[in-house]
Amino acid sequence: MNGMAAWYASELLRRGRLGERLDGVLVIDIHVHLGPADRLHISFNDAAGLVHAMDRIGIDRACIFAGAGIGPDYRLGNDLTARAAQQFPDRFIPFAVFNPNYPEDLSAEIERCFGMLGMRGIKLHTGFHHYPVDGPNYRPVFEYANARGLVVISHGWGGPGVLERLAQEYPNVACVVAHAGGNWDGRMPTEAIQVARRRENVYLDLASSLVPYGGLERAVAVVGAGKLLYGSDMPWMDAAYQLGRVLFAKISDREKELILGLNAKRVLKLEE
Amino acid sequence: MPQPFALFDCNCMVGRSPVRQPGAFFTVAGLLEEMDRVGIEQALVYSSVAQHYDPATGNRLLLDELAAAGWPKRLHPCWVLLPHTTHEMGADSAEVVVERMLAAGVRAARLFPTQHRFSLSDWCAGPLLRALERHRVPVFIDFGNVHWSDRNTDWDALYRLLKDHARLSVVLVHEGIGSDRYLYPLLEAFPDLLIETSYYQPHRGIEAICRRFGHERLLFGTGMPVWAPGPAVSMLAYADISAEARRAIGSENLRRLLGAVS
Numbered sequence: 001m002n003g004m005a006a007w008y009a010s011e012l013l014r015r016g017r018l019g020e021r022l023d024g025v026l027v028i029d030i031h032v033h034l035g036p037a038d039r040l041h042i043s044f045n046d047a048a049g050l051v052h053a054m055d056r057i058g059i060d061r062a063c064i065f066a067g068a069g070i071g072p073d074y075r076l077g078n079d080l081t082a083r084a085a086q087q088f089p090d091r092f093i094p095f096a097v098f099n100p101n102y103p104e105d106l107s108a109e110i111e112r113c114f115g116m117l118g119m120r121g122i123k124l125h126t127g128f129h130h131y132p133v134d135g136p137n138y139r140p141v142f143e144y145a146n147a148r149g150l151v152v153i154s155h156g157w158g159g160p161g162v163l164e165r166l167a168q169e170y171p172n173v174a175c176v177v178a179h180a181g182g183n184w185d186g187r188m189p190t191e192a193i194q195v196a197r198r199r200e201n202v203y204l205d206l207a208s209s210l211v212p213y214g215g216l217e218r219a220v221a222v223v224g225a226g227k228l229l230y231g232s233d234m235p236w237m238d239a240a241y242q243l244g245r246v247l248f249a250k251i252s253d254r255e256k257e258l259i260l261g262l263n264a265k266r267v268l269k270l271e272e
Numbered sequence: 273m274p275q276p277f278a279l280f281d282c283n284c285m286v287g288r289s290p291v292r293q294p295g296a297f298f299t300v301a302g303l304l305e306e307m308d309r310v311g312i313e314q315a316l317v318y319s320s321v322a323q324h325y326d327p328a329t330g331n332r333l334l335l336d337e338l339a340a341a342g343w344p345k346r347l348h349p350c351w352v353l354l355p356h357t358t359h360e361m362g363a364d365s366a367e368v369v370v371e372r373m374l375a376a377g378v379r380a381a382r383l384f385p386t387q388h389r390f391s392l393s394d395w396c397a398g399p400l401l402r403a404l405e406r407h408r409v410p411v412f413i414d415f416g417n418v419h420w421s422d423r424n425t426d427w428d429a430l431y432r433l434l435k436d437h438a439r440l441s442v443v444l445v446h447e448g449i450g451s452d453r454y455l456y457p458l459l460e461a462f463p464d465l466l467i468e469t470s471y472y473q474p475h476r477g478i479e480a481i482c483r484r485f486g487h488e489r490l491l492f493g494t495g496m497p498v499w500a501p502g503p504a505v506s507m508l509a510y511a512d513i514s515a516e517a518r519r520a521i522g523s524e525n526l527r528r529l530l531g532a533v534s
Contacts, residue, residue: 013502016502016506018276019508019509039450040450040452040474041452042475043474043476043479043480044476049475049476052512057510185293186293211499211502212500213294213497213498213500214294214295214500215500217295235475236474237473237474237475238473238478240503241473241507242503244506244507245502245503248501248505248506249500
């Protein structure tokens with residue numbers, strides 16, 4: 001095989017090239033759904049189907065939020081998420097989804113999710129729910145998250161200045177900008193890239209169907225590996241897709257380990 | 273313990289492009305260096321100039337660059353083609369275009385029907401497709417989708433093409449999640465339809481295709497240097513499929529297609 005010496009220079013690249021399980025490397029997937037989706041055919045979309053994929057790769061834990069929650073019925077979604085976490089308590093970290101279009105339910109659902117259902121973080125989808133992240137109906141969610149130092153991962157952080165303002169207003173919230181690290185092509189810095197560089201409590205996840213050449217390397221150079229979180233968007237996408245982007249990136253193995261799991265461990269406040 | 277498997281990338285490009293990704297190669301030497309780093313043994317390569325400017329010029333430049341590099345055995349040229357009727361391919365017959373291509377040692381063709389604004393229907397591309405079919409030249413079709421939610425793929429035209437050209441090996445390029453409800457019926461109906469894997473990233477999607485349709489239906493590709501190569505490699509490396517299937521998708525299926533060209 002040509003070039004063997006070159007790619008053995010990275011142990012993680014070597015393992016990715018062979019498809020070797022990442023035992024001994026902490027891998028935490030920050031962005032995982034569960035169940036079917038209206039616009040996609042998704043095979044193996046139940047909890048066992050996710051864990052099977054995690055086992056092949058060596059993904060230790062995954063933050064999950066069921067597709068039903070970001071779609072039509074967030075209460076149904078939260079129930080499905082909690083059930084999956086009960087089925088695989090050592091593997092799934094359940095995140096609650098709140099739909100701001102049902103403000104009358106919100107307080108009770110927050111209590112239910114973080115009481116009875118044992119949720120550990122929050123996922124918002126401002127796109128599917130057609131609601132601005134800084135709108136009044138989300139306020140109770142941010143207040144709750146700030147009081148408890150939770151992670152809020154949101155698909156969409158609003159127009160110019162909103163992300164920075166919310167990150168400043170809620171300093172105890174770890175604001176994860178879904179897809180922002182993954183989609184970036186590494187050329188003109190986006191607002192999320194700029195804010196993540198400035199604000200300590202802003203992080204970027206890698207979940208993305210697009211993997212522009214050199215984009216991850218530029219993100220590491222601009223915001224630092226400490227601000228990037230591996231996220232697969234499983235089961236919309238294959239968990240090995242973004243994983244490969246990290247394993248094969250022209251960055252150090254230490255930076256890869258931060259992105260794959262060590263950053264998430266810190267942000268999620270996980271114990272050893 | 274995973275078994276090593278070879279990779280023959282069916283989707284690589286060389287040449288300068290309108291947009292260059294950070295750190296991206298554009299020369300033959302740069303491509304070979306990146307293949308070494310990633311662990312890719314061979315690649316089928318087309319010209320960026322052929323895609324983004326003029327197929328005839330780009331195809332010629334591609335051969336010039338490969339010749340200047342001493343015809344690396346690891347690289348195999350793929351020409352970008354247009355239907356012959358506007359005579360932009362330098363001949364007034366599709367058969368002559370394909371014969372010239374084969375005489376130049378090129379055994380694969382790539383079509384960009386959306387970007388190059390032509391129809392795959394018989395009234396437009398029929399003579400070209402028949403010439404390629406006659407010589408068993410595999411045809412890579414790129415409808416120009418960037419994101420999976422783009423809707424450039426003309427599924428009905430693709431259906432008619434496959435129906436009318438039963439012996440043509442068609443490889444659909446850069447098709448992503450959200451395509452299965454179109455793809456599965458076509459894969460079921462047409463055994464010579466294959467999927468290139470660079471953007472085919474449904475959850476356990478390679479495994480699902482292998483189970484349902486067989487590992488003969490997938491070809492490993494990366495889309496370098498527009499897209500990062502690692503995701504495509506990892507998806508294949510970690511897929512829950514047999515070692516035989518991994519070898520087939522990684523390299524043997526493409527070798528089989530190129531070996532059938534007459």
